[in-house]
Amino acid sequence: MSTSIKGFCLHGSEKIKPATATDLSLNTNIVEMEVPELKEGELLAKTLYTGICGSDNSATLGKPNFDWVERPRIIGHEFSAEVLELGPGDHGDIKVGDVFTPLAMLGCQDEECPACSVAKWNLCPSKQIIGFHRNGGFGQRVVLETDRVVQLMEGLTPQQGALVEPLSIIVNALHNKCAIKPGQDVVVTGCGIIGLMSAELARAAGARVAITGIAQDRGVRLKKAKERGFIALEVGPENTLSQQLSKGVKDAKGIAFGNNGKVDLLIECSGVPQVLTEAISVVRPEGDICVIATYPTAVEINATHLTRTSLNMRGSMGSCREDYMVAQKLMVTGVFPSEHYTNFYDFENITQAFEDAIRAKNVKAVIKMN
Numbered sequence: 001m002s003t004s005i006k007g008f009c010l011h012g013s014e015k016i017k018p019a020t021a022t023d024l025s026l027n028t029n030i031v032e033m034e035v036p037e038l039k040e041g042e043l044l045a046k047t048l049y050t051g052i053c054g055s056d057n058s059a060t061l062g063k064p065n066f067d068w069v070e071r072p073r074i075i076g077h078e079f080s081a082e083v084l085e086l087g088p089g090d091h092g093d094i095k096v097g098d099v100f101t102p103l104a105m106l107g108c109q110d111e112e113c114p115a116c117s118v119a120k121w122n123l124c125p126s127k128q129i130i131g132f133h134r135n136g137g138f139g140q141r142v143v144l145e146t147d148r149v150v151q152l153m154e155g156l157t158p159q160q161g162a163l164v165e166p167l168s169i170i171v172n173a174l175h176n177k178c179a180i181k182p183g184q185d186v187v188v189t190g191c192g193i194i195g196l197m198s199a200e201l202a203r204a205a206g207a208r209v210a211i212t213g214i215a216q217d218r219g220v221r222l223k224k225a226k227e228r229g230f231i232a233l234e235v236g237p238e239n240t241l242s243q244q245l246s247k248g249v250k251d252a253k254g255i256a257f258g259n260n261g262k263v264d265l266l267i268e269c270s271g272v273p274q275v276l277t278e279a280i281s282v283v284r285p286e287g288d289i290c291v292i293a294t295y296p297t298a299v300e301i302n303a304t305h306l307t308r309t310s311l312n313m314r315g316s317m318g319s320c321r322e323d324y325m326v327a328q329k330l331m332v333t334g335v336f337p338s339e340h341y342t343n344f345y346d347f348e349n350i351t352q353a354f355e356d357a358i359r360a361k362n363v364k365a366v367i368k369m370n
Ligand SMILES: [Zn+2]
Pocket: 053, 054, 055, 077, 078, 166
């Protein structure tokens, strides 16, 4: 097979400052790519819609937490696609024409693997992430393992299909890791799509939610949050989250948010080390901190304060098949209003989409791939 197709390729790891991210071509370019021969258990698919993840942004900016990604690499792990061809081997009930989204993380599936033996591929030490360990959804064609396929639920559009993976991460973090209860006050730090999705699912679980952003988020992301009725807090070195909470934050009805400057749960989605450092000072004793972000450097934590307040801090990594099923349902039933947060771009404008995403000019950039 030798059909020539295009892909958005990560080839470099130069450090690019987000504020001056005008030349992503230092690290990325559009390439003609060859479709590889299908191996046992693999299929060929035409990508439909692919979302840009914060981790894709980090990789294109050459951030050190993505040093491990082999270059060149066609990135992209949040996508919908249509099956074009099945390779040799058993593909179960998957057939040509099926529209699906892949599990971003494929476990080793060894019976002896503690994670894979309980179907938690996201925790497998040798998991393979599509778009990082092998070419992914920013190619106009993609070859992947049939084991990754999650067929789209009836009623879910291919556009929404591109959002299943990120939403599934929030499902895992909020439904499996944090014990959110109705009536709780929750702060989400960071208003990228992971933060906004967290805000939506926390409220759907009965919490009252405030979400933070910085000055560059004012025009788009904090505005989107406000339109959805969340308490939107712009934070900065002169007006930190803890300062604002201690001074007193009110909701839209003028009712005090939090209790003496403390909240029940903080969900960290910013990836900024100082934000996590500050987080433990704004959560009430025996409250919870859920960490979904990753960080470019080590994070300083006042562990004594953690002990003395009996805080629970937990991380949440990725998601697995059952979280994908819940994520789809949340979009089909309108619990998560995907259209409010999605900005579509044609494939020709993919570099622009990345630059807009890095400068917070969009919320969730989704590329129409073909
Ligand atoms: Zn992602």
